[in-house]
Amino acid sequence: MQHDILIKQLREGHEKAYELLFKTYYSDLVIHANRYLYDFESAREIVQDLFVSIYEKRYNLDINSSIKGYLYRSVQNRCINFIHAQKTKNKYAEYVKEHSSDIENQLEKEIHASQLEKALLNAIGELPPKCRMIFKMNRFEGLSNGDIAERLELSKRTVETQITKALKILRNKLQPLINETATI
Amino acid sequence: MKEDKYINSINDETLAKYLSGELDEKQIEQIESEIMKNAEKEQEMRELSQLWEKAARVGDYEKINVDADWTAVKTRMGFRKSKKIPFVKYFARIAAILVLAIGLAYLLNQVMDKVNVAEQSSFIKLAAKDELREVVLPDKTIVTLNRNSSLTYNDNYGLENRDIILAGEAFFDVERNEDIPFKVFVDNSVVEVLGTSFNIHQSKNNIKVGVVSGHVLVYESDKKDNHVDLVKDEQTLYNKSTHEFSAKDALDENSIAWKTGILSFDGESFEFVFETIAEFFGYDLQLNISLNEKISQVNLPASSLNETLENLESTIKLEYNMEIKGKKLIISD
Numbered sequence: 001m002q003h004d005i006l007i008k009q010l011r012e013g014h015e016k017a018y019e020l021l022f023k024t025y026y027s028d029l030v031i032h033a034n035r036y037l038y039d040f041e042s043a044r045e046i047v048q049d050l051f052v053s054i055y056e057k058r059y060n061l062d063i064n065s066s067i068k069g070y071l072y073r074s075v076q077n078r079c080i081n082f083i084h085a086q087k088t089k090n091k092y093a094e095y096v097k098e099h100s101s102d103i104e105n106q107l108e109k110e111i112h113a114s115q116l117e118k119a120l121l122n123a124i125g126e127l128p129p130k131c132r133m134i135f136k137m138n139r140f141e142g143l144s145n146g147d148i149a150e151r152l153e154l155s156k157r158t159v160e161t162q163i164t165k166a167l168k169i170l171r172n173k174l175q176p177l178i179n180e181t182a183t184i
Numbered sequence: 185m186k187e188d189k190y191i192n193s194i195n196d197e198t199l200a201k202y203l204s205g206e207l208d209e210k211q212i213e214q215i216e217s218e219i220m221k222n223a224e225k226e227q228e229m230r231e232l233s234q235l236w237e238k239a240a241r242v243g244d245y246e247k248i249n250v251d252a253d254w255t256a257v258k259t260r261m262g263f264r265k266s267k268k269i270p271f272v273k274y275f276a277r278i279a280a281i282l283v284l285a286i287g288l289a290y291l292l293n294q295v296m297d298k299v300n301v302a303e304q305s306s307f308i309k310l311a312a313k314d315e316l317r318e319v320v321l322p323d324k325t326i327v328t329l330n331r332n333s334s335l336t337y338n339d340n341y342g343l344e345n346r347d348i349i350l351a352g353e354a355f356f357d358v359e360r361n362e363d364i365p366f367k368v369f370v371d372n373s374v375v376e377v378l379g380t381s382f383n384i385h386q387s388k389n390n391i392k393v394g395v396v397s398g399h400v401l402v403y404e405s406d407k408k409d410n411h412v413d414l415v416k417d418e419q420t421l422y423n424k425s426t427h428e429f430s431a432k433d434a435l436d437e438n439s440i441a442w443k444t445g446i447l448s449f450d451g452e453s454f455e456f457v458f459e460t461i462a463e464f465f466g467y468d469l470q471l472n473i474s475l476n477e478k479i480s481q482v483n484l485p486a487s488s489l490n491e492t493l494e495n496l497e498s499t500i501k502l503e504y505n506m507e508i509k510g511k512k513l514i515i516s517d
Contacts, residue, residue, distance in 0.1 A: 015258070015261075015263045018258075018261065018263075019254060019258070022250075022254050022257060023250055023254060026248070026250050026253065026254070027245055027248045027250060030244075030248055031241075031242075031244060031245060031248075034244060040244060040247065044248070044253065048253060048256065048257050048260075051257050051261075052257060052260045052261060055261045116238065117238055117241065117242045117245070118242075118245070120235065120238055120239060120242050121242040121245050121246075124239065124242070125501065126501060128503065129502075129503045129504070133477055135239070136243070136477075138204065139236070139239040139240045139243060140239075140240070140243030140246070141243075142240070144204070144205070145204050145206060160197060160200060160201060160204070160206070161197070163200045163204060164196045164197045164199075164200040167196070167199070167200055167203075167232055167235065167236070168196055170235050170239075171228075171231055171232060171235060174235065175231065178231050178234055178235070179231075
């Protein structure tokens with residue numbers, strides 16, 4: 001959908017336009033928020049609140065730049081407010097306050113980083129089944145290689161070999177993307 | 185395992201062990217100092233650590249259920265759930281009551297037997313064989329009949345009664361009429377409603393009632409204290425031999441897959457997924473491997489076992505071996 005048509009439909013309150021917007025960006029935005037909050041449930045809540053608030057204020061919706069940038073920026077502001085409201089000393093929030101002029105720049109990088117993460121998730125999904133299962137148990141569930149070996153009734157050596165294999169495949173696939181975002 | 189041995193070369197496996205935290209302090213020290221001397225290895229290590237750290241975080245992506253969260257947000261935005269129902273009617277539906285009165289139908293069955301349903305012109309019998317059949321009854325109630333199911337009603341339907349005899353499975357979207365209750369007779373039980381939508385599935389041992397809209401009270405006619413109070417999105421199972429209701433349960437969306445044509449899964453184990461699919465198409469499942477892995481959100485067409493499996497295979501890039509032998513579905517490595 002073209003940018004201005006989408007904005008127009010959002011202003012008019014079309015359900016389909018909101019659904020499209022939500023389904024396109026929701027996961028990325030939750031991950032983005034979670035990067036500041038380290039609290040998955042609050043991250044979901046903040047992003048959901050943002051969408052509801054866009055809908056409620058649709059008559060005055062004013063988006064001149066890209067919608068994506070707008071969403072990321074809004075999530076970021078909401079996260080910072082949330083952290084302040086919680087009166088939590090958070091180094092990142094302090095940093096952002098001091099370097100607010102760098103925010104735009106930082107945002108670009110963040111968007112890039114989330115692209116790498118998505119590519120990584122896809123690449124993990126494309127690993128050979130056994131390799132994928134073992135790699136996920138290690139990284140997603142935080143199990144040690146010894147635990148994994150025990151659960152799957154394999155030797156620890158096999159688990160290590162599979163992890164090595166996974167890392168090798170992932171690095172080969174993602175190397176160009178990693179180096180683009182290496183500064184983050 | 186030779187964990188405490190001095191490391192001879194920094195190969196891929198050593199790096200993987202380093203990241204996995206499998207090395208002891210001395211080995212770590214050794215690796216780090218060697219990496220410092222080698223720019224290429226250092227670069228490789230940097231890339232691998234990035235992937236390693238990020239991989240732990242992207243697991244969160246899998247925890248996000250976009251569809252479920254959209255439903256929540258959509259409701260907060262004030263969009264109606266699916267089709268727009270005028271408020272008054274919507275309210276009326278909530279107040280609908282469904283009564284599953286066990287035992288009453290026995291009498292009706294007796295009567296029906298005497299008049300011999302098929303031959304009496306005053307009775308209308310509609311049956312679905314190989315395909316689903318949607319029927320609009322004289323009172324505008326819509327019934328979707330599953331394959332190999334039938335319903336029977338008499339020509340006073342909508343005037344004096346709204347009685348139906350069901351064999352098999354059907355989904356009902358009942359037109360509200362407070363003067364004439366809508367009754368479905370299944371085996372020796374009756375489902376009585378004013379206006380609501382629900383699914384009834386009759387099998388050898390059980391009757392399953394799942395409610396899609398409306399408020400439903402289910403009880404045995406002889407023992408009214410043996411009841412289950414169901415609302416929208418809930419279901420219960422009535423055991424014909426013990427005369428007991430199961431505890432109420434969240435409506436299993438896949439229980440109306442025969443009507444919607446879609447089997448959907450989200451986060452269940454593959455073992456459960458294969459069990460559901462096999463059961464849906466009436467196959468037995470034989471698992472030759474353990475499938476603890478969880479499926480991510482997926483909607484599959486529920487047209488035929490072959491097509492469902494093909495779609496499953498392509499959407500999640502499965503690499504198990506699936507075989508259909510007679511009425512058996514076999515999954516192996």
